[in-house]
Amino acid sequence: xxxxxxxxxxxxxxxxxxxxxxxxxxxxxxxxxxxxxxxxxxxxxxxxxxxxxxxxxxxxxxxxxxxxxxxxxxxxxxxxxxxxxxxxxxxxxxxxxxxxxxxxxxxxxxxxxxxxxxxxxxxxxxxxxxxxxxxxxxxxxxxxx
Numbered sequence: 001x002x003x004x005x006x007x008x009x010x011x012x013x014x015x016x017x018x019x020x021x022x023x024x025x026x027x028x029x030x031x032x033x034x035x036x037x038x039x040x041x042x043x044x045x046x047x048x049x050x051x052x053x054x055x056x057x058x059x060x061x062x063x064x065x066x067x068x069x070x071x072x073x074x075x076x077x078x079x080x081x082x083x084x085x086x087x088x089x090x091x092x093x094x095x096x097x098x099x100x101x102x103x104x105x106x107x108x109x110x111x112x113x114x115x116x117x118x119x120x121x122x123x124x125x126x127x128x129x130x131x132x133x134x135x136x137x138x139x140x141x142x143x144x145x
Contacts, residue, residue, distance in 0.1 A: 031090045094140040
């Protein structure tokens, strides 16, 4: 443990992946949150995940996107902080901490939280119902794929 946050080695990626898949396939409405000023990896991961899920999905971009990622935008991304009570699950991609997705914050009601990331673990990791984190992956998109 580091500062109260479990090391990645304490949580099996295979087990976390199974839990994430179960949460996401059972959810009717899923909100996917990318980090502020989303880059190609964050936005591509979010968009790819929404296309793979059978549920109704939305992508929230807390602070827009980097210029290189703009071609991936389709115009249906959520730009204002969403009401998380409308969702069964929240997936955070490519962002290890709540600060990185500010003004979005941890849902205060009963909603499943999934983290998919390739960065060193942060505050979301300890709070997530499933945390698919592989720091050996070159990008979060690898984990989504």
